[in-house]
Amino acid sequence: MNGLNTLRTTCLIALLSFGGTGYAADPQGTTLDLDSLQPTREQMIASLNTVELLRRHHYNRIRLDDALSSEIFDTYLRHLDPQRSLFSAADIQGFEGYRYRIDDLLLAGDLSVGFDMHRRQLTRALERVDFIQSLLGEGLDKLDFNSDQTILVDREEAAWPADNNALKQLWRQQLKDEVLRLKLAGRDLDGIAELLDKRYKGQALRLNQTRSEDIFQNYINALAQVYDPHTQYLSPENAENFDINMSLSLEGIGAVLQSDNEFTKIVRLVPAGPAEKSQQLAPADRIIGVGQGTGEIVDVVGWRLDEVVKLIRGPKGSSVRLEVIPASNPPTDLTSREVVLVREAVKLEDQAAKSRVLDFTQQGRDYRIGVIEVPGFYIDFKAYRRGDPDYRSTTRDVRQLLSELQTQKVDGIVLDLRNNGGGSLQEATELTGLFIDRGPTVLVRDSQGQVQILDDPDTGISYGGPLAVMVNRLSASASEIFAGAMQDYGRALIIGEPTFGKGTVQSIQPLNHGELKLTLAKFYRVSGQSTQHRGVIPDISYPSLLETTDIGESSLPRALPWDTIAPAKYRSDRQLAPLLGTLTERHLQRAANDPDFTYTMARIELNREVQAREQLPLNEAKRRQQQKEFEERLLALENQRRQALGETLLTELEKDDPLEGELAAGHEEQESEHDPFLAETGKILIDLLELEQQVAKAS
Incomplete structure (x- = not known):
């Protein structure tokens, strides 16, 4: 981990001799001894x-x-x-x-x-x-x-x-x-x-x-x-292939998986990977079958995670077919669909930050809002270490995009960190430095209680205008460090969902047999608040598309608690705080009349109602009746949304659920009206501009 002194240990006990193979089956694998x-x-x-x-x-x-x-x-x-x-x-x-x-x-x-x-x-x-x-x-x-x-x-x-x-x-x-x-x-x-x-x-x-x-x-x-849930023993085989958070990274399709009872569940999609690009997969989807090319799909319910991984992995350019139960299905619905992906290596340039401009008209005036999508905190370490002056990194790319957007005369900028699972701590610190003059960015406390302060030593900023940072439940680690710093400094509005809440630091320690991933430290914001467990709480909240009891640090058993330490010395701009009440009120008024927002909130509530059932009937007629009632309510919600938008009403549910599409869409190029959350963020930023102008006039 950048900025940290890595604990160095050797095996504490020398390897004395080799034991048996540890296999318990005959060569055919048919009889367990x-x-x-x-x-x-x-x-x-x-x-x-x-x-x-x-x-x-x-x-x-x-x-x-x-x-x-x-x-x-x-x-x-x-x-x-x-x-x-x-x-x-x-x-x-x-x-x-x-x-x-x-x-x-x-x-x-x-x-x-x-x-x-x-x-x-x-x-x-x-x-x-x-x-x-x-x-x-x-x-x-x-x-x-x-x-x-x-x-x-x-x-x-x-x-x-x-x-x-x-x-x-x-x-x-x-x-x-x-x-x-x-x-x-x-x-x-x-x-x-x-x-x-x-x-x-x-x-x-x-x-x-x-x-x-x-x-x-x-x-x-x-x-x-x-x-804690991030401390983990890795066998020699798993230590070679997999890492991170009770799950395994898959080379080839760009997904992070974990076991969920008998199922294999998607935890996160890697930015610019085949899974995200497909727009057919989403966090909390369950994989129940895997096939190679045009071959038969093998049922993998009840398989060990490492065995499922072996089936999914494969050479670049080859295709894999996944049978998936979408996360948007009610718990009792095992209806699945097939997703075909072509395995490929995820290139740095595919994950690079990118920008666009959204146009709005509000109260008779035109506004231009710049959007910078930051899928990860990346850096080309090889180029950086060999002294290449043109090495790629999140901070360098965002600095260039900020310059381009200001040339286009935007009125404000949105940094979109949704689904950003983190990356380089160095980049989180340096990106913070683009928006503050100088000062601390994050605190790291080790097991001895010693606190290390990482900071932005450079004076000057790249952009000083109105700024919003969008986050969701899958914004984690370095994303939380950056968003927390922007909130503590009063530099940006944080908008969206509470973030993942991973605020711990791990180091891989070699053993004589396998490795131990060990939690050594915790991150803290400059205000002294931990990012652990609670995550970053937005200034203005949106409804969560993911069930927070299933995704996030707080869902993991024995997760380290949220706590605080003494804050660092930093200068916070307090101008945003007095405006939050009015900004929230305006947002809620718009959301109450926004068909997409009201549909999303109602659909989330319906899913939670179904998931709250403790008992299910084993009577087929009663089970079908439950399914029919759910689909009728879902159809009513969809038609309510369509009627408000002036669209044709449905007589039966379409195969593709709008909420499921929102979950799986990722951040491909799309118009703002197809992303109601991004469009609303742009409107909140315009509200901020108007309020600041009113305050300036009053002063």
């Missing part, structure tokens, strides 16, 4: 190294004691059985003897508890697959879809099934729910039976290919993630 799943010497040494690094260097400085042992126990259970559908209450009672022993065993390099619990999970998972396959063999027509049974939507906090009979009853209900969801998605019983037969045979095959490395990584991550 549970007894062969044992920790290797390498893994035991790596666990001791990890324990020592966490104890000595993690930002939290947490003691490994009985209290933490209990947290590790609960975290590991959630890793193994997140929906409480594999273990019985009897299994859990048997595990309880481990609750306060884990700390002592880890300090001794003893991994037996982790392996014992995981072997039981594998046994139960194979039993579940066998039971489901037996039901499939009897025929789906034997399942009763006319009963008054219901199923709990989220079992994360549910009671554990009492015994094996209760488990089988739950598994039967889960199969019925799965069949009903596929029925509502338009599949017939024969097609459903074929799909599920392949799905569960595939799950059995993968379970039988479990390695001791899989168990070790899962167990050590239960330890690492009681410290």
